Amino acid sequence: MSRVKYVAKNIAFGYVGNLVSTVMGFVLRTVFIMNLDMTLLGVDGLYGSVLTVLSLAELGIGTAMNFSLYKPVAEGNREKIKSYMQLYKKAYFIIAGVVCLIGLAIAPFLSFIIKEPGVISRSELTIYYFVFLFNTVSTYFVAYKYSLVNAQQKNYIQTNILTVSKLLTTVAQVIVILVTKSFLLYLLSAAVIELAQKIFANYYLNRLYPYLLEKNVTKLTKEETRPIIENTKALIYHKVGDVARLQTDNIIISTFINVTLVGYISNYNMVLTAVSGFVNIIFNSVLSSFGNLIATETKEKQYQMFRVYKFLAAWIYGLSAIGFYYLLSPFIALCWGEDMVLGGAIVACILTDYYFKGLRIVQSNFKTAAGVFAADQYLALIQGAVNLVISIILVQKIGLVGVYIGTIISGLIANFTKPYLIYKICFEKSVVGYYRESAGYLLVLLLSAVAIYPIASYFAQTLSAKGFLVVFFAILVVVNAIYYFFFHKSQEFLYLKSLILKKRG
Numbered sequence: 001m002s003r004v005k006y007v008a009k010n011i012a013f014g015y016v017g018n019l020v021s022t023v024m025g026f027v028l029r030t031v032f033i034m035n036l037d038m039t040l041l042g043v044d045g046l047y048g049s050v051l052t053v054l055s056l057a058e059l060g061i062g063t064a065m066n067f068s069l070y071k072p073v074a075e076g077n078r079e080k081i082k083s084y085m086q087l088y089k090k091a092y093f094i095i096a097g098v099v100c101l102i103g104l105a106i107a108p109f110l111s112f113i114i115k116e117p118g119v120i121s122r123s124e125l126t127i128y129y130f131v132f133l134f135n136t137v138s139t140y141f142v143a144y145k146y147s148l149v150n151a152q153q154k155n156y157i158q159t160n161i162l163t164v165s166k167l168l169t170t171v172a173q174v175i176v177i178l179v180t181k182s183f184l185l186y187l188l189s190a191a192v193i194e195l196a197q198k199i200f201a202n203y204y205l206n207r208l209y210p211y212l213l214e215k216n217v218t219k220l221t222k223e224e225t226r227p228i229i230e231n232t233k234a235l236i237y238h239k240v241g242d243v244a245r246l247q248t249d250n251i252i253i254s255t256f257i258n259v260t261l262v263g264y265i266s267n268y269n270m271v272l273t274a275v276s277g278f279v280n281i282i283f284n285s286v287l288s289s290f291g292n293l294i295a296t297e298t299k300e301k302q303y304q305m306f307r308v309y310k311f312l313a314a315w316i317y318g319l320s321a322i323g324f325y326y327l328l329s330p331f332i333a334l335c336w337g338e339d340m341v342l343g344g345a346i347v348a349c350i351l352t353d354y355y356f357k358g359l360r361i362v363q364s365n366f367k368t369a370a371g372v373f374a375a376d377q378y379l380a381l382i383q384g385a386v387n388l389v390i391s392i393i394l395v396q397k398i399g400l401v402g403v404y405i406g407t408i409i410s411g412l413i414a415n416f417t418k419p420y421l422i423y424k425i426c427f428e429k430s431v432v433g434y435y436r437e438s439a440g441y442l443l444v445l446l447l448s449a450v451a452i453y454p455i456a457s458y459f460a461q462t463l464s465a466k467g468f469l470v471v472f473f474a475i476l477v478v479v480n481a482i483y484y485f486f487f488h489k490s491q492e493f494l495y496l497k498s499l500i501l502k503k504r505g
Helices: 003-035 038-058 061-075 078-112 122-151 155-180 183-208 222-246 249-256 259-285 287-296 299-336 344-370 379-398 400-427 432-460 465-487 491-504
Strands: none
Touching: 003 038, 003 155, 003 259, 003 299, 038 078, 038 122, 038 249, 038 259, 061 078, 061 122, 061 222, 078 122, 078 222, 122 155, 122 183, 155 183, 222 379, 222 400, 249 259, 249 379, 249 400, 259 299, 259 344, 299 344, 299 400, 299 432, 299 465, 299 491, 344 400, 379 400, 400 432, 432 465
């Protein structure tokens, strides 16, 4: 099967999975808000961030191993695949133990990062945390096997397993909330189903790749393990920096403002993640194909495809950012009440970071697939430090907006530096064209946002489902028309057009 067909299949199943997750997530969130305290929703979001920080123990081993698998998978070298997977398995089992020990060690200090927990007792907070910790630790015992699936560009297998699990989990949790109104049982029901999913996934992948169970595995040589070690060392810096920049906002908010506000923000993040998930599927689905492309094609071909995906990202993330700006708060108000709506400045900050983060996805995916880890290994540390310093200072001076200002500024550092490294190392070309094109994409985005403003502001005066739909379709038509006007003659657009027409033919 060709790269394009694998990508198409991954995207198709990704969309189905994301649609199921979106609908079920929306239903679950509505039932949760109607039956449980908002503080519990904040605790749920906070613990998710804390456990993501704990996953720092992985330190990029997974990314380094995935990169190492691209070549033996492309060559069909089963013995070498077995060797890499055996090393991967041992590494992840150690990681599971480390995460468990660190997680247990920080449990007594949870009260220091949870401000104004309301009626929730310290013992309850600890029990909830242990359920989250169990879910995180158990993931490592099967996660390593998905690396082979993804290296073969069969991401849809993992997507389908997780989709079914999400469906069953949501049904169980809705029933538990309606019948018992117990947050603990809500967490435990998910833990049981997710554990069953991991057991099934392990069994299924063993059947799919029976050779991974073979005992005659050749140990990798020092020459073969050296790149993994070197890449992992570089990725440690990336991992530490990314966690400090991307996973600390909820912790800062809970510590300096209150944990309930984390719940309000999680409503926005849930909708944003659910809808943008459809966007991200496109770009995450091409990661393994990027690896195959780099292993088999010329630099010029790689450069052309990078520009196509960069163009597609600018268009899609630009369109969705404008849509979110005008429709996200009205959607929250229509679904869960106007008292759940955040201020306009906060929403603007969230979406500014969303757009630039979208552009970074293509950069990061290509850089990861190409194995370029060491060149910017200190950049992520700088980003993390900038985010923490600015966010902690500004949250005490201007509140929630200050947290997101730190996130935006730290993210923009990568938007300017990563393209330079990619163009220099991967393509051996000047990066000036990239910056010029990116500025053009941004100008078109701003023009589109201004063009749609009169319609959006008119219908925003009266909050209704009809007005919401009018603005939604107006954004689709007007924004896409403006992007088409400016870019329909570009090489990137013509390539995508020919790809779509060929697919239909």
